[in-house]
Amino acid sequence: MNNNTEKIKMKVCSSCKQEKTLDEFGKRKTNKDGLDYLCKVCKRAEWQKNKDLEKHREQQRIYRLNNQEKIKEYNKQYSKKYKKTENGKLARKMYKHNRRSRDKDLIYTLSKEYWEESLNFFNNSCAYCGKKSNRLQHEHVVPSSKGGHYTKQNIVPACKECNLSKLDNDLFEWYVNYSKYDKKKLEKILKWTNIKFESQTQQLALL
Ligand SMILES: [Zn+2]
Ligand SMILES: [Zn+2]
Structure with missing residues (x-):
């Protein structure tokens, strides 16, 4: 018998990764x-x-129970501040914009087929910046607040960014000043929408 080969059994703790004798582990x-x-x-x-x-959670729960008014006031102040941030302003703008579209008694004539046609016409990319995406949004060229209907000609695919930038703005006023303005794209949009120029400035935009 060789006593040297007799090993003391050890086990590695899965938390501290230290090798310890078996009696250092619970059952x-x-x-x-x-x-x-x-x-x-x-x-x-x-x-x-x-x-x-x-204990911490319990303390929090008790604090909330005893300070309901204070917390309400804090949340109120917070949302007031949030409204003034860029994100807050944009969220409000979008909310108003969406509500206005719903409130207007629009004629929903755009079928799925029409939308596909519009997508094809613009090569499945944003009509304003040309970005390809499979999440393009239905964009009113003539905004509903200005009498634009939800018709085939009035809807072009737009990426979220362009859609957010355009919102209720007039196509010409907005697009020629837009950072992604592109004459060819404007021509294409006009071809699709069949919009006629109303002023010389609008024609100049294409020169
Ligand atoms: Zn351990
Ligand atoms: Zn775009």
Whole structure:
């Protein structure tokens, strides 16, 4: 018998990754070796952590219960501030814009077929900037606030960015000043929509 080959059984803790003797692990019947994954030190630390977390949550709950008015006021102030940020302003603008479109008694004549036609005409890309996307939005060339209907000719595919920029603006006023203005694209849009020029300025836009 060689006593040197007799090994002291060890196990690696799955938390601290240290190799420890078996008596440093708690029991866990459901495991093959009948021992915990975590050493006793880590187990204790985990237990304490959970207990602290529970205590913290309970404190938060009590705080909320005792300070309902204060929290309400805080939220009110926060949303007031949010409204003044760029994101907040945009969100409000979009909300108003969408509501106006719904409120107007629009004639919904654009069928799926028409939309496909429009997409084909613009090569499945944004009519204003040319970006290809499979999430193009239905964009009113003549905005509904200015009497534009939801008809085949009045709808062009637009990316989210261009749609957000255009909103209720007049096509000419907006597009020629837009960072992504492109004469060829404007011509194409006019071809699709069959919009006639109303002023010389509009014609000049194409020169
Ligand atoms: Zn450990
Ligand atoms: Zn675009």
